[in-house]
Amino acid sequence: MSDQPAAAEPRRLTTREAADRLGVKPETVYAYVSRGQLGSRRAPGGRGSTFDAAEVEALSARGARREPQPAGTDLAFRTGVTLIDPEAGRYYFRGVDAAELAGRYGYEEVAEWLWTGTLRPGVRFTAPPETLAAGRRAVGALPPHSTAMDRLRAAAVAASAADPLRFDLSPDAVLGTARALIPTLVGSLPVAGARDGGDGTGQGQEAGGTGGAGLAPRFWRRLTARTPDAPSLAALEAALVLLIDHDLAASTLATRVAASARAHPYAVVSAGLGALEG
Incomplete structure (x- = not known):
């Protein structure tokens, strides 16, 4: 037998706690689950769901706060390419500062990288x-x-x-x-x-x-x-x-x-x- 204490169970949040941490409504939390952005587990007794606190924190850090747009406002769509950091006044393409990319590479090079994940310096697009x-x-x-x-x-x-x-x-x-x-x-x-x-x-x-x-x-x-x-x-x-x-x-x-x-x-x-x- 081991005298080592059992590993502590990761802290879990209720739907309301997760929503408060993300700054969204509970309905939006379930939307994240349906899109595969957040995992969930049924709470003991089968009443409601719980969420891993570390996973919620990671989602929050990725800029998940975005409520559905009210009717009559401009449309906004989620993208897996761009992350906007309003506090720093910067944005990123696949985790790389967009301004730094623009200062070092041309349009075709960046487009090729975004499409394929491979940076090809000097690549040129040619019209047939x-x-x-x-x-x-x-x-x-x-x-x-x-x-x-x-x-x-x-x-x-x-x-x-x-x-x-x-x-x-x-x-x-x-x-x-x-x-x-x-x-x-x-x-x-x-x-x-x-x-x-x-x-x-x-x-x-x-x-x-x-x-x-x-x-x-x-x-x-x-x-x-x-x-x-x-x-x-x-x-x-x-x-x-x-x-x-x-x-x-x-x-x-x-x-x-x-x-x-x-x-x-x-x-x-x-x-x-x-x-x-x-």
């Missing part, structure tokens, strides 16, 4: 020639007064029609579509101040492709005819990184609904773009 040509033709056929959102939606639909494998929803296929669709959307927009070049696309000298430049220089040419300097491109690159994930827009809901219905990636992006017109 067929889908890029289809997007540019569609955008070029629009009336001159068309908005940027009109052009992006038209490019997404045209690129979709040009991709015979768009219904392949395997993870690798969806990832490949994402890498191709982003530069396709940017490359389909007319270059600011460019002459037509006779093909109706408004691409000027860039009509043949996107080249080996990163996304930020290509996007800059669609925003302004002014020649960029290094600090300006760095600022645009940082802005793209800092805005790479968000959960405070109706477009988030639209894309999630489309994706949950197993729409292909082009349709998912189109749903989000449509919501942004609201």
